[in-house]
Amino acid sequence: MREPSLPIGALARSVGCKVQTIRYYEQVGLLPPAARTPGAQRRYGELHRQKLSFIRHARELGFPLPAIRELLALANERDSACSRADRIARRQLEAVRRRIAMLESLRVELERMLEHGQGRHVRDCRVIATLADHGLCAEAHHKADAEH
């Protein structure tokens, strides 16, 4: 098998990311260095594709790169306990839930800002008024702060 045959562009297309992103992952050590042609171009095989696909999927789920690094390591030692992976996923789930809660309260507030729509002038524009006076807004989204 002359396995490593995919050039970087084809790999990028096949997992739906940019070429630079792949080089970036290699640079920060998430992806092992690719095989190279005599002219120093990267060539990838199926294993690389699977790993990259794993990374991209985890990124879409919002895992930060350090967590993904850990998940990749776990996936390798196939006999170690699953609980660590679970814990990482659970942490991520909590973060996602917090973000949803916060965004929901923001959605409600934005909808309220807009619901009487066409005030003709800025001086009675609900959007501006609401932003100017924090007291007008739902109490909710102050508590939900926490993170990014």
Added chain:
Amino acid sequence: MREPSLPIGALARSVGCKVQTIRYYEQVGLLPPAARTPGAQRRYGELHRQKLSFIRHARELGFPLPAIRELLALANERDSACSRADRIARRQLEAVRRRIAMLESLRVELERMLEHGQGRHVRDCRVIATLADHGLCAEAHHKADAEH
């Protein structure tokens, strides 16, 4: 009135942000430069507090700084049409809704990953398996990509 009497730390506490954030806003021109003591320390008055509060509130709603800049400008010309502020808010509402939709599908997938919980080993860990095989996941979150 010796209006500008709040030092930067007190202002930061009063609106719930960091000192450096206030200096940053001044640096990028979102906040007008503060008055200074003879020793060059910043002193703020009520107007600054209101403006900063407006900015922080808008940030909590997820508006990016360029949009906030525009909103601030609009708030100043109190006779101009409200429709521009409305449009900005509406755009932001759309972004918030998209983000919620995406996060919801991620939440579902993460919950599914975790629901059979305690597989004892990595080789049958749903978290790892789900990440490794994108085909296993709900179709949803691919469509919802779009943006940040």
Added chain:
DNA sequence: TTAAAACCTCTAGTCACTAGAGCTTCAAGC
């Protein structure tokens, strides 16, 4: 008067990419 808390500027770092300059290599058609 002194001491410590708060302030100052400036630089660099964060995260996860993304963009661009300037150059080289590959692959397909002739």
Added chain:
DNA sequence: GCTTGAAGCTCTAGTGACTAGAGGTTTTAA
């Protein structure tokens, strides 16, 4: 075998919205 254009290469810098730290100065309360 030659040409040509797409795709590759490295390296540097930029993004957004802060955040952190070094190293020094000012303020304020005891």
